[in-house]
Amino acid sequence: MTRSVRLAVRQALLEQRSFWRSAEYALFTFGFPLMILLLIGAANAGSHLPGTAIPNTTVFVPGILAFGVIVAAYANLGTKVAVLRHDGVLKRIRTTPLPSGAYIGGLLASTAATVILLAAATGLIGWLAFGAEPRAGELLALASTLILGTVCFAALGLAISSVISSAESAGPVTYASFLPIAIISGVFDPTFSGLPGWLSRLVAAFPVKALAGVLQNTYAVRPFPAWDLVNLGLWTVAGTAVAVWRFRWHS
Amino acid sequence: MADTSVIVDRPPGAAADDHAVHVRGLRMSFGGTEVLHGVDFDVRYGEVFCLLGPNGAGKTTTLEILEGFRTPSAGRVRVLNVDPAAQPARLRERAGMVLQECGFPRQARVAELIDMWRGYYPHPRPLGDLLEVVELTKARKTQVRKLSGGQRRRLDFALALAGDPDLIFLDEPTTGFDPEARRRCWAAIENLRRLGKTIVLTTHYLDEAERLADRIAILRAGRIELAGTTQEVAIRAGLATRISFITPPALRHGEVTPPAGIDLVPRGPESVCHTANAAMTLRLLLAWAAENSLGDLAGLAVTPPRLEDTYLQLTGVTPDSCAVQDNGART
DSSP states (O other): OHHHHHHHHHHHHHHHHHHHHOHHHHIIIIIHHHHHHHHHHHHHTTOBOTTSSOBTHHHHHHHHHHHHHIIIIIIIHHHHHHHHHHTTHHHHHTTSSOOHHHHHHHHHHHHHHHHHHHHHHHHHHHHHHHOOOOOTTOHHHHHHHHHHHHHHHHHHHHHHHTTOOOTTTHHHHHHHHHHHHHHHTTTTOTTOOOOOHHHHHHHHHSHHHHHHHHHHHHHSOOSOOHHHHHHHHHHHHHHHHHHHHHOOSOO | OOSSSOOTTSOTTOOGGGEEEEEEEEEEEETTEEEEEEEEEEEETTOEEEEEOOTTSSHHHHHHHHTTSSOOSEEEEEETTBOTTTOHHHHHTTEEEEOSSOOOOTTOBHHHHHHHHHTTSSSOOOHHHHHHHTTOSTTTTSBGGGSOHHHHHHHHHHHHHTTOOSEEEEESTTTTOOHHHHHHHHHHHHHHHHTTOEEEEEESOHHHHHHHOSEEEEEETTEEEEEESHHHHHHHTTOOEEEEEEOOHHHHTTSSOOOTTOOOEEETTEEEEEESOHHHHHHHHHHHHHHTTOTTOTTOEEEOOOHHHHHHHHHOOOHHHHHHTOOSOOO
């Protein structure tokens, strides 16, 4: 067991090193959410939600926090595993005595490290540039939500990697599968509204708006997001089930 | 050509652990279709053993069973005295595997990747040593995606060798290579042999089997047709040794009668006979030549049966068309 843990940690360090060496991965994963944070954040600075005293940025910054979790845990991990599978790297790993758990554990730990760095950067920039900070006493809730969100979207990332049919389509498929939902979930626009009722109910069923909602609750006072937590829990269970059931070492 | 009695040199009653690989009565079915119909063979420690056969013969399936990737439908399989299907992790600490078409992590460099692999094993081989065996010392800092096909295959070998295994499986190691890459690949395999490794390889190239293998098993349609050294295989296939010499003028002009008991055929300036017992035939021939004052028979040549003849006779596939048929289909 200790050997597996040691191997998993080593694998995670290797993954982090190759992540930072690959400019395209690192830039996209960090640059995309942080750029949106700065650009749209600047446009929202000083405004308040209609009819309230809540600054737009205290809703917008946690939304981008959610977006960062999804980019790092879902899009990044899903793309990476799909490419590893189609390149035959997973198959090759299977020829070694490295325990499967240590390998997958290493990938997940590396993903968690990326989420932590990205969330820290987002939170810090949101606080320094726009003065958005979590409510007093909500830091633990914020950290727990980030963990829940990472687990949920990493499971979904592993799940989607199994339906991707080539290394080339890995990036487009993962991004196309969540970007439209992220947009109509309002993570980029705190005042986003006016969806037809059926579409708004549909969007609420996906975990993107749910994660943003729980995170927003730790920044701005809102009703306790019980339904959002249930939503995330259900998607975590479903994602894990599909990820385990569909996981293949070869393409 | 019974497929059970092909291994002559196994001592009677030998235990399975006398061999690196021990296979008896191996059967494999996929969805009701049996693709291996009772395969038997042994691989001794330190030898290069080649599973030779056309595409679809079951070579890769057999190898995947030995590697612990597939559980056979029936039969006994021991690899390094381990049941591969039951204890794949234990086997993989001591057996290196080179699969067909297996990629590398995209960002890795040669030495870095080998080093990463070394970390997966309890007793890895030194890095410098690995680079040397596969002739990649100069390319140690090269990014993997910039390597040539031949270099990538040699990197495959280095990764398979990283844990200092006793046994190495190579699945069609040179398929699709140009002649130069093949030669260097063969040199790398011969380096592995010099390290004392047992090597099991599959191929559909005759010259590869003939060049590398200590012993060969010809697999066709899920059965081992023959096994042994290249020569044993040819002899057991019932192929004859060819004896030829320049037809002496006296024989050509009918001044002497052809030797009795030998099927001698004059072919232009050359006389040729085929025999299953070369020593006996030679003795008769030379006695006949001495009797008739023909001397030592100018141009006397004894040609053992070749693997290619054996292979053709068994599979009905010419080696060329066999190579051309290769479309990467897993066999």
